[in-house]
Amino acid sequence: MDTIIYFYQKRSLEEPLVEPIGQGSYLLVKVAMDVGEGRWFQVKLPVYGQQAEASGKAVPGKEILSGKGNRDLAGGDRKGFWPGWISVLGQGQDRRKQERRRRLWQDAFRQASGQVEAGVAKLVRQIGEFVEDWKECRCLYDGAVGKWLVPRQDLEEGDSVKYLLPRLWQKHWDIPEFTDFFGIRWVEPLLSAARLPHFMILGNAPCVPEVILACADRMRSLRWVLREEDMTQQIQDFLEDFYLDYGLAVILQPLEGSRGDPGYDYKSQVPVCVLDFSGEERFLTGAVCRGSIWLDMASQEKKERRLLGRDSGITYHSLRIYWREARRRMPDWAAILKAQSRRPEGELLPQWLREEGR
Numbered sequence: 001m002d003t004i005i006y007f008y009q010k011r012s013l014e015e016p017l018v019e020p021i022g023q024g025s026y027l028l029v030k031v032a033m034d035v036g037e038g039r040w041f042q043v044k045l046p047v048y049g050q051q052a053e054a055s056g057k058a059v060p061g062k063e064i065l066s067g068k069g070n071r072d073l074a075g076g077d078r079k080g081f082w083p084g085w086i087s088v089l090g091q092g093q094d095r096r097k098q099e100r101r102r103r104l105w106q107d108a109f110r111q112a113s114g115q116v117e118a119g120v121a122k123l124v125r126q127i128g129e130f131v132e133d134w135k136e137c138r139c140l141y142d143g144a145v146g147k148w149l150v151p152r153q154d155l156e157e158g159d160s161v162k163y164l165l166p167r168l169w170q171k172h173w174d175i176p177e178f179t180d181f182f183g184i185r186w187v188e189p190l191l192s193a194a195r196l197p198h199f200m201i202l203g204n205a206p207c208v209p210e211v212i213l214a215c216a217d218r219m220r221s222l223r224w225v226l227r228e229e230d231m232t233q234q235i236q237d238f239l240e241d242f243y244l245d246y247g248l249a250v251i252l253q254p255l256e257g258s259r260g261d262p263g264y265d266y267k268s269q270v271p272v273c274v275l276d277f278s279g280e281e282r283f284l285t286g287a288v289c290r291g292s293i294w295l296d297m298a299s300q301e302k303k304e305r306r307l308l309g310r311d312s313g314i315t316y317h318s319l320r321i322y323w324r325e326a327r328r329r330m331p332d333w334a335a336i337l338k339a340q341s342r343r344p345e346g347e348l349l350p351q352w353l354r355e356e357g358r
Contacts, residue, residue: 002026003137004178005127006323007033009144014042016123020130021328025185028326029130031123035148038161040116045161048105113164120172138178140320143301149173181298182277184210186319190295191215193317194273199223200288202255203278204230205297209238211275216246223251223268268292276303288314 003026010017010032017032038045131137141150151166180186182205191211197220201208204226212222224239231252239250271291279298288294290313296303299320307316 001132001136003029003131003133004323005029005031005137005139005175006142007031007139007145007149008142008324009033009035015119016041016126018123018126018130019328021326023326027130028323029127030323030326031127033145035145035165037148038165040119040165043112043115043119045112045116045164046105046108047161048102048109113168116165117168117172120168124172134175137175138180139173139175140178140323142320142324150177181319182207187211187297188214189322190297190317190319193293193315194218194275194295196271196273196293197221198268198270198272200225200268200272200274202226202274202276203280204235205277208275208277212242212250215273216242216248219246219248221251222248223253225253225255228254290314293317 006028008030011034013032013034017030019030019032021028021030034041038047128134149166149169151170184207187207191214194215195218197218199215199219199222201212201222201224208224231254236252239252243249268288270289271293272288274288274292274294276294276296276298279300281300281302292313293315294307294317296316296318299318301320304316304318304321307314
């Protein structure tokens, strides 16, 4: 069975929360995390010198290294023998203290990194209890988790605290990320939210013809906004056949401007269902009127924040939200007891009860 592991951020957790949720044709495993910069739940990797700087305390021997106090120790003469000798002693003392602090930090860092690695390995084992075949697994990170676990190009191995957590994660977790957002099996769950009769499609994807056919019975109008280079003869032939079969003429509107340009015109005067296959992060939130429904097929978090972070009057849906809000179905114990009292067997069992018993 295909398995999707979805990692999302949840504060104040002492350890990961793993929750498997059956989705019919695949298994969704939700994993709540509480990670941050150099922090794995309540284990925090120590940063060398951070405590001394944060407390504002002077480094022992610093005054001697800078020459302060030499006048008093040498009777006001810095150029004689005694000031130089005292400075040498001060430098040696400071070096020993610096080395001691570094050893203490290395010991603390080694201990904390061992705890983190043990926690990562334990989590992988926990997830593995629900996985039938690791080759059929894909994972998806919320941005608040992925930025601390997924290795980034701007991190160097010398940056021990920032680099260690993604390195340890990559050492034990090598499952590829989910990228098939435009696959029809992942698009279909979102289509149930398209409850308005007027539709607008932004962009193009191989599954769009299937999506149009799936929503055809509830469509009163359809406008398809896409770039001129995507207006192929195959698409035009499909729309002609669609008109003959369903009697609905599709308005094909070319999208002007370069990629990333939010200035193209796709305004609507009535609430519409926007099926967004554009993959563009920049867009005009006021292009469609209030009451519209926006299905973001690419599940972009920046788009989600823009639409949900302001009073746009638009209802937003995405696969990422669908997985984030998925809940395990609570068993109906009264129905189970009633079914057990009759002791049905085989095909006599209700479908949902047969699924619970698997």
